[in-house]
Amino acid sequence: MGRWTSDDGSLSLREVTLSGSTDDKGEARAYARPTALLGATTSVSDATQNGVDVVLPPIFALLSLGMLTLLLWAWGDLDTIRSRLRHR
The missing domain is CATH 1.20.5 (Single alpha-helices involved in coiled-coils or other helix-helix interfaces)
Incomplete structure (x- = not known):
């Protein structure tokens, strides 16, 4: 569980799970889909293209x-x- 903040700082989600991995500092560049039907505010995905x-x-x-x-x-x-x- 962690916190995700958009690049411009306008949106922040708390207690989200990361679908992917973090770096040595425990950070990851990730994206969220706030308008998604399932898991919109509970999960974020790492920035790698899947x-x-x-x-x-x-x-x-x-x-x-x-x-x-x-x-x-x-x-x-x-x-x-x-x-x-x-x-x-």
Whole structure:
């Protein structure tokens, strides 16, 4: 448990856990996401780039498009969209 303060000093969070590691002085450059849905004010992450932030958004986007396509196909609307696109 520790305290996190933003670079400009405008935001400070107390009793947060660090997802990452500290240096020899027990300090770490970290970031917080105060608007996050889960753990917004209880955890901060070290400043190293992790693969989750890069990989998950495109995966969720592809899964969403796939699910939308599947629903359109199941409801029979995919053929309607195709026919309208052909007549343009």
